[in-house]
Amino acid sequence: MAEPRFIEPVCPEGLSLPPKGFFILTSRDFWSLARGLCQRPKSLRLPYCRIVRQKEGFLVGPSLSAPHAIMVLETLKACNIKEVTIFGWCGSLSEDISPGEIFLPTEGLSFEGVSRHYPDSLSRPWHEGQKQLKSLLIRAGFQVKEGPVASTDAPFRETIAFVSELKKRGVGALDMEISSLMQVGQFLDLKISCVLLVTDRLGDKWxxxxxxxQKIGEKVVRLIWKDLCRS
Known part of the structure; x- marks a missing residue:
């Protein structure tokens, strides 16, 4: 039996969602897609976050950092959703992973503070969902890479020693949310698929x-949304 909590996540009154949806973390990409839909985004009753409900699926976002993203995910779970595809940005830690390419996480390493509150679960995506995304993106002509991702709450504390240790552990990319979303997704029994756009490479010179x-991000989110609404 789960331990009682002082604050339970609650689905906003009157909000009924289809079982699957698209969670876009980045503001630029969320609004580029949302503005093209016929329905005005509504508040999810969380700061800055908006949601669009359509018959085939829902679109939600944006969100910045692991704590806020998990508040969104917990709220969606309270609305009885089952499956979420997540899109965000990451920085490359490898010369083999270039800006403009797509990175599909295979597992997450947590350097954020949320995941430890959801024990006994693994920071891994839904395997079948990742397989389907990889096929979709490759067919559309995108360059796709895969590997572990690390998530941090402190982007201004990415020291040389920290990054060197990540590289030794085979980590290909660094972001702020994905490790927590994959782990909490497993904890909540949600099917979580993740796509990251490589926007830069961590190094001496930015x-x-x-x-x-921006152009690639717009194409990717439209492709994923179109596929979600078709499936």
Whole structure:
């Protein structure tokens, strides 16, 4: 029996959701897709977060950092959803993973503070969902890489020693949310699939890839949404 909590996640009154949806973490990509839909996004009663409900699926976002993203996921679970595809950004830790490519996480390493509150679960995505996403993206002509991802709450504390240790452990990318979303997804018995757009590479000199990655991000979220509504 689960231990009682002081605050239980509650589905907003009157909100009925289809069982599967698309959670876009990044504001730019969420609004680029949401503005193209016929329905005005509604509040999810969480700061900054909006939701669009359609017959085939729902669109929710944006969200920044693991704590906020997990509040969204817990709220969605309270609305009895079953399956979520998540899109976000990451930074590459490898010369073999370039900005503009797509990174599909195989597992997560937690350097954020949320995952430890959801013990006895693994930070891994839904295998079948990742397989389907990989096939979809490759067919559409995107460059796809796979591997472990690490998530941190402290992007300004990414030291040389920290990054070197991640590379030794085979981590290919770094973000702020995905490890927690995969682990909490397993804890809540949700099917979680994850797609990350590589927007930059961690190194001595930052290079601006915003124009390139903006176009790719728009194409990717539209592709995933179209596939979700068709399936």
């Amino acid at each position: 290079e601006d890839h915003r124009e390139k990655t």
